Amino acid sequence: MNEVRQARKDDHLQVLRAALGQGALRTAHRMVNALHPAEIAALLESLPPAQRELVWECVDPDLEGDVLVELSDSVRASLIRGMDAEELVAAVGGMDVDDLADLVADLPEAVTQQVLRSMDQRDQERLRTVLSYPEDSAGGVMNTDTVSVRPDVTVEVVLRYLRMRGELPERTDGLFVVDRNDRYLGMVPLTRLLTESPDRLVGEILEPEAPRIDPNTPAHEVAQLFEDLDLVSAAVVGPDGRLLGRITVDDVVDVIREEADRSVLSMAGLQDAEDVFAGVLPSVRRRLPWLAVSLAAAFASGSVVHSFEGTIQAAAILAAFMPIVASMGGIAGTQTVTLIIRGLALGQIQRDNVRWLLLKEIGVGALNGLVWALVICAVTVAWLGTWRLAAVAAAAMLVNLLAATGIGVVIPLALRRMRVDPALGAGVLLTTCTDIIGFASLLGIATLVLI
């Protein structure tokens, strides 16, 4: 897409939005269906519910299936809920097996059955194979439209076969080589078919080292493999050595995007595939659990403060320092937590380097603590002119920053060991700890020194 085309696309969307705003449905209809299914999906996801319905009505029935595949889970589910069985069967009938597999979970049972009946035996079997693996495993992500050849034929025979066969599946960058029992032997890249002499045997030019992915491999490991080896496609091979399907890089890109999305959202206690245009009620319901956890945590730190009521009564100014000491601990700890979660996700953190990391972060906390203790001390003297309060605040700051980085290392690792997603729980756990330690050290030291 050159700049002209990009600009044209932006204009297109703007005109389309204007048409929707004015209720010019005929124009909208024409413009919507001139878009690529992925672009229609992006458009639908950027519209409030009422307009979303309107645009969805405009989509040509034979595009509906392709658009559904491109949508995020929650938007897709809401659109499917609005369609009757007949519409759904029409939309998803004739779709690729792999695309269909992505939708099945959201379809009503009756629709699935009807679609299954309309498929031939081979496609039914393929669909069952894909569905038999978890959605986020290699088997759940794979396509079954493989093209395979035998090792004992020549390049010339393969070329003739391909010309007879006609069209190849999208993103085919190589042919899979299998023996007569469908056992996977390796891959012949298309580039080699094109550059090798026609009388060579496939068996001589195949790449036996081409990766073979077990169908139960987690999707994020598959993504890592594609990234490390810069793959375009790879074979999925069952434990018996038989070729099951192939994974292509476009699926991997989706996996990477979803993974990144999930980690950002779960840090804020939101569910993945969140729809920013969901209505008020569903939004409130989805955000409730996290706020409930946070309230419990906040009451825990509140009760720590409560236990120092006498101290605060004697020196109410301490209340002004509570948020300062606590929030600095929260920020410093969050920096550490973020680095550790990332290191875990990238596989950089292993049992044998955890001790080094912990010591290093405690070092960072100690140095940070010294720096900010001096700063808060200086600012407090300048602000309020009291050395004793300044010393108390500085001591509390040192304690909290030192604790924050240490806890910041421990929490994600502990969550990981308990098989809880560190990105989900670590934030609230950490700030609860730094709040409690911050309040307890500030008010505790003040009780000893000031009163």
Next chain:
Amino acid sequence: MNEVRQARKDDHLQVLRAALGQGALRTAHRMVNALHPAEIAALLESLPPAQRELVWECVDPDLEGDVLVELSDSVRASLIRGMDAEELVAAVGGMDVDDLADLVADLPEAVTQQVLRSMDQRDQERLRTVLSYPEDSAGGVMNTDTVSVRPDVTVEVVLRYLRMRGELPERTDGLFVVDRNDRYLGMVPLTRLLTESPDRLVGEILEPEAPRIDPNTPAHEVAQLFEDLDLVSAAVVGPDGRLLGRITVDDVVDVIREEADRSVLSMAGLQDAEDVFAGVLPSVRRRLPWLAVSLAAAFASGSVVHSFEGTIQAAAILAAFMPIVASMGGIAGTQTVTLIIRGLALGQIQRDNVRWLLLKEIGVGALNGLVWALVICAVTVAWLGTWRLAAVAAAAMLVNLLAATGIGVVIPLALRRMRVDPALGAGVLLTTCTDIIGFASLLGIATLVLI
């Protein structure tokens, strides 16, 4: 990589780590160089500085360049600092132009000059072309190793040319078609070359609609295009219509990964390409600016509390409710901020749906506020048995949650308009606002009601 190979790789790494731990350098040397450059890079990034140096010493000189390309910026820069000019020239000499372009920014000027002198005229020009575009633009990401053909030759001639030419560049999924002035006309997928009749003309089977990317397109827009259209490669075409290079999906995968990484890190005020194994001093230095901003923000909310010193002295229990009301606002606001930042990044939020979003989030805030006001009221009565304090806390909660979601929409949009990365600033700005509003409403209402 089947499970066996994956397991073998994990074993391999474990044995290697053990060898490093025991100082068995000869074993380590052999094992390191059996890995893929991307795997060596991942290993280096997961080691503390001392061991990292050790492993880097083990890497074969002719692999060093490929490993450097795969490393993240900060780790790469630190390794390059430890190499002398001669080593560097040896490591990067003979690298692909595009890989070299990624490294040049980190190389000492003298090394760059020496490498440039060792290149032929054509490669020097190619390197200058790539370097003339920003690193995060299509021109900066592209490869220059394109294979192009003319439209007026037959498929058979192309096949013969390819066989004579031998090897094709990696991830070639199509040939670019250009006229005699090197003007880009379209692409012929390899799959079509293999399936079309040999006597057809290239001009008849080329895809004129294949995307042509302007070299100044931002990398994240290129990534979106690849995602939407499921591309493997695409042509980069200058404003004069001439073919400049091509972008391949593996580069796009890197862009997506880096983008996701950056947004997670910047939410915690960390710089991109952060090295979790950096030493204490560089870590403290990198985290200082964000903590300084946070301290200023914390003093702002502290001074709000300070202005209510009399109220707190009269009712010290209020100090226990300060963190509760403030943190609930912070959590609720962060949920909104996260959704809005994500919506902006995905291009879902446009001028014409902002008003809808703002109203919706205020609705969410109002309903959330009611729910949690009731909860805090009930808990407070149960905890402390005082209705008046419970009512004050509930009112403050309602105000703060209502404000939090509204502000959560406005802050990222305002930052975006000021061309500041919303992921970087929004978090601290938001919690400063919710802290101040939380404290002011709690203590303000208490001043009116309790005293």
